[in-house]
Amino acid sequence: METQDSNLKYIKAKNRVEKLKQFYTHLVVYIVINTVITAVKIMHNTNNGETFNEAFFDFSTIATWLVWGVALAIHAFSVYGIPLILGDDWEERKIERYMKDELNKD
DSSP: OHHHHHHHHHHHHHHHHHHHHHHHHHHHHHHHHHHHHHHHHHHHHHHTTOOHHHHHTOHHHHHHHHHHHHHHHHHHIIIIIHHHHHOTTHHHHHHHHHHHHHHHHO
């Protein structure tokens, strides 16, 4: 029984680390890609006669960061927020509840 609990804790910890790794990868891609997109848009807009400030604060430049930022925030919430709200043992409690429900059906 103790080995089974240890294995279960290991699997949960491994899943948590995998979720964190995916989030960090998403964050790095978000920063790199949006920086490149912003730089290209600024260069294009300044070549078309806009000042740097006009090009930088253009809605389409900011919108790219905002739209993808919302998706990143949702991803961050799924990794960090749900355990804060529901508790770390939420999954365990739900599994136990469903197992009890299944046992009571018989």
